[in-house]
Amino acid sequence: MGGLKILRCGVFSVVKHDYLPRAVAAHSRFELVVVADDADQPDWVHERNQLFADEFNVPYVKNVAKAIAEYDLDLVAVSSQAERHCDLSVRAADEGLHVIADKPMSTCLSECDRLVDAVRRNDIKFLLWNRNYLPSVIQAKEAIDSGAIGGLQAIHVDFYFSKDAGPPKGTRQGNDPPIDWLKRQIEAHTDGSDGGVGIEPLGELQIEGIYPLGYIHLLTGENVHRVFARTASHFHQANVDNNIDDLASVSLEIGKGIVGSLCIGRIGAASHPDIGEIKIHAIGSKGGLVITEARPEVSIYYRDQPPSEFKNERIANENDFLLMDDFARSIDTDTEPILNAQNGRDIAATVFASLESCKIGVPVEVIY
Amino acid sequence: MIRLALISSSETAKIYSGLSTRLHRATWTVFAPLDSSDLSQALGSSAKVTSTDDLFSQETAAFDAVVIDADSATAESVAKTVVDLGKPVLVGAISQWVATIGEANALLMPAHPWRFIPSIQAVKRSVDDGKLGVPGLLRIHRWHPSSPGKAPISERLMPDVDLACWLFGDTPESVWSLQSAANEDYLQFHLGFTNGGMAIIDLSASLPSGGDYYSLTMIGGTGAAYADDHHNMNLLYSGGQPNAIRTNQGHIELVQQLQEFVDVIDGKREQSISLADTFRAVQVVEQVLESANSCEVVKREESK
Known part of the structure; x- marks a missing residue:
């Protein structure tokens, strides 16, 4: 070494x-x-x-x-x-x-x-786990940093995660008790459909919002100042019973006059052939950029293929390795990792402001 | 055979001319250009070319129905004349003046060609058939190249506002819009429907000259549909990085719309688009612009 x-x-x-x-x-x-x-x-x-x-x-x-x-x-x-x-x-x-x-x-x-x-x-040094080293995200960063689309004016991330989360919405019978959040998460561990493990029920915006907001932070280098959001419990009975979102859309007012948006949801396994439709759209003063986060990928189809197996597999994904590389470098050189504690806190503040906006129906300033 | 008159620019007439062999039970017989180009062959040699004034004063016997593809101001004045003649009319670019149209004594079909785009038709069918379950989230990106002759923002907003209302089958209860300080040709808006339904749409007219981009995602309770130009790109290698080229889908939407117009005149099917649809979309467009100007959430009257 x-x-x-x-x-x-x-x-x-x-x-x-x-x-x-x-x-x-x-x-x-x-x-x-x-x-x-x-x-x-x-x-x-x-x-x-x-x-x-x-x-x-x-x-x-x-x-x-x-x-x-x-x-x-x-x-x-x-x-x-x-x-x-x-x-x-x-x-x-x-x-x-x-x-x-x-x-x-x-x-x-x-x-x-x-x-x-x-x-x-x-x-x-503190690193909040993220997906900012996925190949397509790196490509987006390089394209924007190179000035290929000019000064960044707008950025949008779609983050639809096509997993189920227990019984579908509307399946609870009249005499059934509401689904206990933690119990359901513990049981779901065997098939990997758990998310937001803990006592406190968490919506998708809270659980997964870090990823798309992490992209936006990486690509803009700016904080979100104000949000307007709508959320819904649209898919899963556990989310309905615990009054938390599984679908959300958020308009973002970001530093340096950049505007943006985020759509996020745990939309169910039937709604996409792979892990989900995850995209980044950016508009600059000289052009636009459309990125599919899952690429590069390889398609594999075969007889008797299990329905749960993704037909398009991500390849050349070194996100985990690169995050650890980044963290080692941060420690060695006394520099900040790609998503540090302050960044993570600011993203969490954006999420909490979004939830508040949804509750009161008006735009909400993010607290710094 | 229904005899159609066309009122449009000469460039647009060339497009409609190319559709003539694909129409059933209808033919172009008269063309009234809105510009001065020589278009004696624009709609085929059998079509008469005349001015709009002459069309209505001297040629009324030469056509059974009128198709108007013009800007909003022209469309308004011409459409009202056709309605007064008692002839069926298919007219686009209907804006605020839709409210001034009273009880017409002839068919007035508003043109919403965006509804007839093949991918949109497929998405709508999947919603109507219940394949997607209850609509939850509609996401649209529509980016156009910058153009000095672009339509007013209210007209550019119409297609996606209408699509949102059509796909949700409802009028939004709240509207929130966001403009870009750095880009006056950018607008994002957020529509809230009852039962938690939501649409978030961004419209830009600032791409460099060349191709445009469109993406529509409908997320329902049991499924999702993705109509995305990104999925329909092929690659062209001509040195350097390959270029993405979109597969051409022609003007199927115009054919489908025209055929519906003809079929409705013939009594062979019901009109799928009503003036009420147009009126609803116009009202929501006004709310989008009101929110953009006031920086406030605009709520539907009965939901306040």
Whole structure:
């Protein structure tokens, strides 16, 4: 490694997106050394943590402080329930550890602010997991930065995620109780249709909004100032029962006079042959840009193909590797990673403003 | 055989001329150009060419119905004359003046050619057949090249406002518009329908000269439809990076619209587009512009 230190990573809970600690483990600059969580977590959390620890042949410690004290960690990867992301991250940051955290950043803005303070106070690096290194997103960035469409004036992201989420809307019978959010998420883990794992129910705007808003942040380099939004519980009974969105559209007023929009939804597996229609549209002073986020891809069709198998597969996708590369560089050179704590907090503020706009029916300023 | 008179620019007449063999039970018999070009052959050798004034004063026996493809002001004055003659008329560019049309004593069919575009027809069928479930979100991007002779913004907004109302089968209860300070030819608007339905549409007329771009996505409760120029591009290699070229779909929408006009005159089918549709779209366009000017959400009267 040319003398570069291998960075020791603790996994602070791994209850949903194990792709995050897997990406850490797959990069040669990092090694997983321990999985840790709080002892008072429920059994299902400990079971998942133990399973992951066993697979990677590292210990599972039911005491976060003990893991920090005994395993000489450089960083932690946080993939807990959504409402615990910030707290676990702050506890690591306060011990001088760098942090990679899963999305969403938090379920409330004050927690995001607490994390931003902790990152700054402890002078550590924080990376919020994102998709900004997908090949098409890189291409969009290069095209815009090269001036190919002139000065950016408008940007739009469509992020339709074609997964189911339990029973369809309208299927609950009169005597059935409303779907319990956490119970449904726990059960859904087996088929991968869980999303927003945690006690607090989360809509798609909160769960996935980080990705398209991350693109907009990357491509504009600006914050969103004001939003106007509409949301609906259009597809899934769990979302209806818990009064959270699974479909949303947001108009965005962005810095430097750029306007934009975001459409997002968990639109059901039947609504797209692959993972979903995800596109970026940009208008500049000299032209326009239309990007399909899934490209490049390869199409594979065959007899008896399982319906759940995507017929178009993404290829040359090095997003996870490049994120880890980016984070290693950030630590090595004391520079900021591609989506840091402040960026993540500002995106969360945009999401919360959108939810507020939907509630009151008028545009809402984003709080900075 | 229904004898049609056409009132349009000479360039437009060439397009309509190319459709003549595809029309059933109708033929062009008279052409009244709105400019001074020599168009003696524009609609075929059998069609008379005359002025608009002469059409209505001397040639009324030469046609059974009139097709008007003109700007809004011309369309208004000419359409009212045709209606007074008691002859059926297909007329586009209907704007605020739709409200001044009273009870017509002849068929007045508003032209909404955008509804007859093959991809839009397919999307509408999938909605009507229930394949997509309850409409939830309509997303449209419509980008035109910059042009000094572009139509007024109210006319450019009409197609997508009408499509949104048509696909949702409703009038929006709220409208929010967003303009670009850097681009006066850009407008984004957000329509809210009852039961959570939403449409978000952006319209630009600032692309460099050349091709335009259109994309329509309809997300329903049980399915989705994607009508996107991006999906219909082929590649042309002529050095350097390949160029994307869109597959030509001709003017099928005009053929379909004309045939419906003829069929309605013949009594063979019901008129699918009413003046009420046009009136609704005109009103929503006004709300879009009102929101853009006031920077306020505009709510439908009964939903306030």
